[in-house]
Amino acid sequence: MDAGYEAPKGSGINAIFSGSIWIGGLDSGNTLSMAGHLYRQGGVDFFAGPVSDSGVTNTAVCNEFDRVWKLDASDIENFLAGQAAVEEIISWPAKGNSYFINTISNDLAPFYDENGDGSYNHEDGDYPLIKGDQAVFWVFNDAGNLHTETGGGQFGIEVHAMAYSFIDSGHVNNTTFYDYTLINRSDREYHDTYIGVFTDIDLGEASDDFVGFDVDRKMAYGYNGDAFDDLPNGYGADLAMIGIQMNKAPYLDNGAESEMHNSTHLTSTFFGDPYGTPSISFEYYNFLKGLDEFGSPRLSSQGDTVLHTYPDSPNEGGESMCNTGINAGEYKTLMSFGPVTLSAGDKNSFSYSVVWARDSSFNGSGCPDISMFQDAADSVDQFYNHNKCSTFDVSTNGIVKDSEVGQNNGSIDISLIGSSGNYDYSWSGGQKGDSIGGLASGSYTLTISDVFGCSVEKSFTVSEVVGISDFELRNISIYPNPSTDGLYYFDKAMDEKVTVEVFDALGQHIKTQMTSKQISLQEFTSGYFFIKVKMSSRETSLHKVLKTE
Ligand SMILES: [Ca+2]
Ligand SMILES: [Ca+2]
Ligand SMILES: [Ca+2]
Ligand SMILES: [Ca+2]
Helix, strand or coil: CCCCCECCCCCCEEEEEEEEEEEEEHHHHHCCCEEECCCCCCCCCCEEEEECCCCCHHHHHHHCCCCCCCEHHHHHHHHHCCCCHHHHHHCCCCCCCCCCCCCCCHHHHHHHHCCCCCCCCCCHCCCCCCCCCCEEEEEEEECCCCCCCCCCCCEEEEEEEEEEEEECCHHHHHCEEEEEEEEEECCCEEEEEEEEEEECCCCCCCCEEEEEEECCCEEEEEEECCCCECCCCCCCCCCCCEEEEEEEEEEEECCCEECCCEEEEEEEHHHHHHHHCCCEEEEEEHHHHECCCCCCCCECCCCCCEECCCCCCCCCCCCCCCCCCCCCEECCEEEEEEEEEECCEEEEEEEEEEEEEECCCHHHCCCCHHHHHHHHHHHHHHHHHHHHHCCCCCCEEEEEEEEEEECCCCEEEEEEEEEECEEEEEECCCCCCEEEEEECCCCCCCEEEEECEEEEEEEEEEEEEECCCCCHHHHHCECCEEECCCEEEEEEECCCCEEEEEEEEECCCEEEEEEEEEEEEECCEEEEEEEEECCCCCEEEEEEEEECC
């Protein structure tokens, strides 16, 4: 296999060999579910495509999603300027897109819903929402088959991923960003779930590297282990650094973002090394929990129990590979976040960036001063936070039905205009969802939020109105009966329109009318008719009327 992260682009030099997310957690019987990859040499835990609401996948869906959707911002600009849609816009895997064998019914890829119908169709002017100047979107799951990499049990998790990058004059130009949304589509709850990012940093030549961890910045990074990154794979004497920085960590159960719970280097040794490469699910989970491969505490160079190996900057003394006399070599990194609970239907999310920089301050003998790299990571983090809601442009329409005196029967139905995606709707009264009922009069504030911390609020007022009661509705009558012109009236005044449904003498439904006073059967020939009067979803009254010649 070849390394897969060329930096800078076009140089032919790679800085990362491979990477994968790792997820491990326990079900109610404390059985371990574990999904993760090393290099896809030993096996596979992740499969293409979404998972149905019943927690299953099928081959047809898997095949349709065995791809990525790569778009430039200019592809979308051109489409909006009237050019034909490129294939990725037509086949964008968003809710409602009938391009797929099974029309997508869940919120999947984010899109701009031009006509506000909640459904993606590029012919309506709907278009993909991407971050950055170029983005790649894909969907995968851990439920498609047995986990042959870790051997762990399945979660039933669906993952939406977007990788993106920007054309920029600063460090952002050399950065790639990754957004992940995890959804537990199973009916099981997992506790003590840890979410990890595994990265095999190979900084140019892989055999002369050091790695370290920046706990405050939630970052794993690599730097060269000597003053010359060996050729032909390496950067030579002009050294580079690379880091994986968690810009938006997974949410804990209390809603706060997780700190970096633990982090560790890994070696290429498969057997015998407590920091070696894991082979089986519980070894992966030991690492995710903050232990070594065999389940023992991690130790610092001084023999102290620690959660983070090599957390100090190399030029600051303390615990760094460079400062503790470790041999430069081939290392990998794991950062772990949590623990979190994943209940059925729960979502979680995280975003990280891969920061790369090359600077003369990394060169020379001794342990390098990496402050320039830390500054680069900080500027990328600021950029991330500034940009993270760029695709969240939501407007709401609400249909408010007022509450009748003493009834607490108001309701609010929401529709979105603009951005559409995997959003949550939560109300000041504690209700969830885009349609709420059973409301007393009062003010209701809706917060719509995405999983990356973007949100918008809107308030609605439910008023109290005097309405016709069920009792009165049951006691109305309709006159004149019979009628010769086909016009009928209520004998009591209605405060609002009611629904009138008309059936012919055989019981066939022939008409629906909204009215507050007059029912018209003028378009029908003479005969008997049944009229059902209905107020909202409540009580009805049924009347038999005759229309004569
Ligand atoms: Ca639409
Ligand atoms: Ca490596
Ligand atoms: Ca190297
Ligand atoms: Ca070297």
